[in-house]
Amino acid sequence: MRKVILTILTVIIAIVACFTAxxxxxxxxxxxxxxxxxxxxxxxxxxxxxxxxxxxxxxxxxxxxxxxxxxxxxxxxxxxxxxxxxxxxxxxxxxxxxxxxxxxxxxxxVDVVSGSNKTSSKSDNSNSNKKNMLESDPEISYQFFDNSEYITLSGDNWKGGAYFYTSDWYPESYAEFYLGKKYKKLTIKATPFTKNYRYSMGVKTELIVSNAETEEVLFTKEITETTKKFTIEADVTDVDYIRFDYRMTYRGESVVPAGSLLIKDAILTM
Known part of the structure; x- marks a missing residue:
């Protein structure tokens, strides 16, 4: 019996040693x-x-x-x-x-399962006069991410919102959402993402909101790291798809420049 136990212990030690090595x-x-x-x-x-x-x-x-x-x-x-x-x-x-x-x-x-708590914007059957656009997934997007971090900027907590990310390697980002010509007004809170090295000094970026089908510009703003919290306001009457283009227009002097924009409370009103 001792020999059996000793053998088992020897095997275990060998396995552990192998893992360590x-x-x-x-x-x-x-x-x-x-x-x-x-x-x-x-x-x-x-x-x-x-x-x-x-x-x-x-x-x-x-x-x-x-x-x-x-x-x-x-x-x-x-x-x-x-x-x-x-x-x-x-x-x-x-x-x-x-x-x-x-x-x-x-x-x-391995099997990796990850899901989203969002819904397709096309399948939304809500009868409410207001809707948070960010509760729906964009139809298409690039360098546009949900924000689950507890981030306080400009006196607001931005957890639950989203952000556009740009850098020297990826100077452009975008997202398109389906509105279905159901709404008249869109308002969104926005601020440059100046924490965690997400917005470098000297970087300039530009946000353009447009009708994705007609390319009519609905809102535009130039942004730097000193830009205060602002509100995006757009008349979205008869807009089927709305597009957000966010791009770096000047990289500044940073070795690895970045310029991200946080958004939240994207309220659509009928």
């Missing part, structure tokens, strides 16, 4: 961050679940063809990764309980 390490050079798996290999052209701080919870990262982690951008398969490189859906970092940290695991080897 293969545990990876984040490393960086002048080109960016990559993940050394501890066995002479590193992920590239793939998603990988990594428990970088050994807390039993892994985040998911995308590595390019050279093995560098993409950060604060859209991956080739159209998912958003935050400034830390972690995969984010609906403003929430996606995680996976791993129990034991042992290098990386490919994304396609």
């Amino acid at each position: 293969l545990a990876g390490t984040w490393k960086s050079d002048s080109n960016g961050w990559w993940y050394d798996e501890g066995n002479g290999s590193y992920p590239k052209n793939t998603w990988s679940w990594i428990d970088g701080n050994d807390d039993g919870v892994s985040e998911c990262y995308y590595f390019n063809e050279n093995g560098y982690c993409l950060i604060n951008t859209i991956t080739p398969d159209n998912y958003y990764v935050n400034p830390s490189g972690a995969w984010v859906e609906n403003g929430i970092v996606q995680t996976k309980d791993t129990g034991v940290s042992a290098g990386t695991e490919a994304l396609d080897s």
Whole structure:
């Protein structure tokens, strides 16, 4: 019996030692961050679940063809990764309980389920005279994200809103929403996203709101990091689809410039 127990313990120790030996390490050079798996290999052209701080919870990262982690951008398969490189859906970092940290695991080897609490704007049958446009998903969008962070700016909490993101690499963002010619007025609260390095000093951006079908401009404003909270107001009478174009017009002197715009309370009135 002792021999059996000793054998089992020996196997367990060997397994643990193996995990320890293969545990990876984040490393960086002048080109960016990559993940050394501890066995002479590193992920590239793939998603990988990594428990970088050994807390039993892994985040998911995308590595390019050279093995560098993409950060604060859209991956080739159209998912958003935050400034830390972690995969984010609906403003929430996606995680996976791993129990034991042992290098990386490919994304396609697990089932990942993520959903949205929003509805299609075309399926909205509400009879209310008012509606928050942000409660519906955009028909199309690029670099436009939900905001689930508790952020206080200009005396307001912007959690539950959304934001347009631009940078040196991605100078344009946009979103289109379906209104169905049911509303007359749209008002939205907006402010430059000056926290968490989301808006760099010297950067200039421009917001244009238009009728997506006729291209008639309904609202336009130039924005800098000193711009105060403002209200977007637009006459949306007979507008079927409304489009928001947000772009960086001047990059300033920052090494990696960014210029994001927070919005919330997008109230449509009949």
